Amino acid sequence: xxxxxxxxxxxxxxxxxxxxxxxxxxxxxxxxxxxxxxxxxxxxxxxxxxxxxxxxxxxxxxxxxxxxxxxxxxxxxxxxxxxxxxxxxxxxxxxxxxxxxxxxxxxxxxxxxxxxxxxxxxxxxxxxxxxxxxxxxxxxxxxxx
Numbered sequence: 555x556x557x558x559x560x561x562x563x564x565x566x567x568x569x570x571x572x573x574x575x576x577x578x579x580x581x582x583x584x585x586x587x588x589x590x591x592x593x594x595x596x597x598x599x600x601x602x603x604x605x606x607x608x609x610x611x612x613x614x615x616x617x618x619x620x621x622x623x624x625x626x627x628x629x630x631x632x633x634x635x636x637x638x639x640x641x642x643x644x645x646x647x648x649x650x651x652x653x654x655x656x657x658x659x660x661x662x663x664x665x666x667x668x669x670x671x672x673x674x675x676x677x678x679x680x681x682x683x684x685x686x687x688x689x690x691x692x693x694x695x696x697x698x699x
Contacts, residue, residue: 574624580609585689588682590641590675592616598624598633600692605632612636613688615675641678657684 591597592614598621601612614621618638625633641647651668654677658668662689671677682688 577607577609581607584611586611586687588613588615588679588688588691590615590679590691590693592621592638592675593624595624595628597629598628601636601647602628602630602632605635613636613682615641615678639678641675642673644686645683646677646687647672650678650685653681653684 560611587610589597589601589612593616598614601614602625604610605612612635614636616638620639621633623681624630648671650672651665654668655663655665655672672681676693679688679691679693685693
């Protein structure tokens with residue numbers, strides 16, 4: 555039994571070293587990460603930690619008033635440093651819709667349909683990446699990905 559515990563501790567140390575290397579790389583590159591589930595508690599807590607540790611530039615999608623209220627409710631101190639975008643009212647909706655229409659022109663997607671789809675933060679986040687306004691996305695806390 556002692557051997558198993560030692561092995562487990564060894565693997566734990568290796569895992570922690572790997573996590574630290576990943577964090578250092580993230581700090582060095584400063585990527586813009588969009589989190590489309592800005593309403594979700596775990597997402598907000600993770601965003602707060604990422605900002606605190608300087609791992610990425612965080613972009614939260616959702617209602618700014620609700621996000622601020624939840625930040626206060628959960629005692630989160632760093633979300634004021636995040637970019638918060640309401641995907642339902644953003645000035646970039648039209649440009650993103652044009653990109654969607656171009657991408658789906660063979661399927662007959664109209665601009666009106668694209669604008670409707672952009673109300674969904676998962677679609678909006680993908681278009682942010684496609685347009686070069688974000689480098690990556692993390693989702694799945696509330697939605698199947």
